[in-house]
Amino acid sequence: MNESPFMVLMxxxxxxxxxxxxxxxxxxxxxxxxxxxxxxxxxxxSWGLYAIGIIxxxxxxxxxxxxxxxxxxxxxxxxxxxFFVFASLGAGVVEEVVFRGFLVVEYKGxxxxxxxxxxxxLLFALIHGHFWSNEAGQAFEWTLTTKAFFTTGILFAxxxxxxxxxxxxxxxxxxxxxxxxxxxxxxxxxxxxKWAQGFIIx
Numbered sequence: 393m394n395e396s397p398f399m400v401l402m403x404x405x406x407x408x409x410x411x412x413x414x415x416x417x418x419x420x421x422x423x424x425x426x427x428x429x430x431x432x433x434x435x436x437x438s439w440g441l442y443a444i445g446i447i448x449x450x451x452x453x454x455x456x457x458x459x460x461x462x463x464x465x466x467x468x469x470x471x472x473x474x475f476f477v478f479a480s481l482g483a484g485v486v487e488e489v490v491f492r493g494f495l496v497v498e499y500k501g502x503x504x505x506x507x508x509x510x511x512x513x514l515l516f517a518l519i520h521g522h523f524w525s526n527e528a529g530q531a532f533e534w535t536l537t538t539k540a541f542f543t544t545g546i547l548f549a550x551x552x553x554x555x556x557x558x559x560x561x562x563x564x565x566x567x568x569x570x571x572x573x574x575x576x577x578x579x580x581x582x583x584x585x586k587w588a589q590g591f592i593i594x
Contacts, residue, residue, distance in 0.1 A: 395472075400479040407482030410489055414568070432493040433558060433568025441567070445557045445574030452553060453581040456546045460539075468539040471591045477583045484576030491516050491551065492558050492571045505559060513551035517544045550578060 410431075417434035420427055460466040495515075497508035522540040525533045554571045557563060563570065586592050 395476050397475060400475055403479045403486070404482045407485040411485050411572075414485075414489075418569070431489065431568075433566055433571070435565035435567045435569075437563060437565060437567035437570050441557070441563055441570045442573055444562070445554075445570040446577045448553050448557070449550065449574040449578035450581055452546065452549055453578055453585070455549075456543075457585055459542060459546075463538060463542060465537075465539040465542065466589065468537070469586065469589070469591055471593055472583065472586055473593045477580065480579040480583060481576045483579055484572050484574075487516075488554065488568055488571045488575050492554050493568055496555070496559075509552065509555040509559065513548050513555060516551040517547035520544070520547055522547075550575075 414431050414434045417427065417430040418436065421430065421435050457466075460469070491512055495508075495512045497504045520543075522543045523535055525535050554575055557571045557574060558566055558568055583592070
């Protein structure tokens with residue numbers, strides 16, 4: 393994503409608007425008003441599920457950080473402008489709505505559900521663009537490095553975890569809110585790791 397302040401502000405605004413829509417649908421659901429047009433996963437979840445989601449996301453982040461150090465690729469990570477953390481947190485809402493909310497095959501059987509979760513997780517990992525470089529003023533270039541494969545694999549694992557949070561038996565209402573919070577916690581954790589390692593630009 394473009395790290396200009398305007399683009400970050402616009403993305404945060406979109407996330408806030410979508411979050412507002414979800415909150416309204418959640419309140420309607422709690423009051424017993426069933427709306428077939430409600431956003432997917434706008435249902436209640438237990439506090440325990442939120443905790444499980446965050447813990448799982450942070451375990452994956454710890455594996456990522458440890459893996460980068462073990463492979464000697466920690467110094468290859470990208471820098472981040474400090475205010476981009478707000479867009480990163482907003483992604484916890486927007487990306488979850490797109491992928492765990494809409495990009496999934498529900499009500500077609502367990503095999504179709506699992507296959508769609510795996511397939512869309514692969515798409516989720518690939519669109520983050522670690523296999524290529526297309527910076528302004530430079531030609532398109534493939535970056536098939538150890539870092540690119542490792543980071544893409546971690547993104548794939550993250551996506552599978554977020555899908556599991558929504559569709560596993562411990563989330564009977566298939567609430568999307570624990571996925572949003574876990575995703576935001578993961579992204580904030582990435583920011584914290586980058587800050588600790590000197591990759592945040594102030």
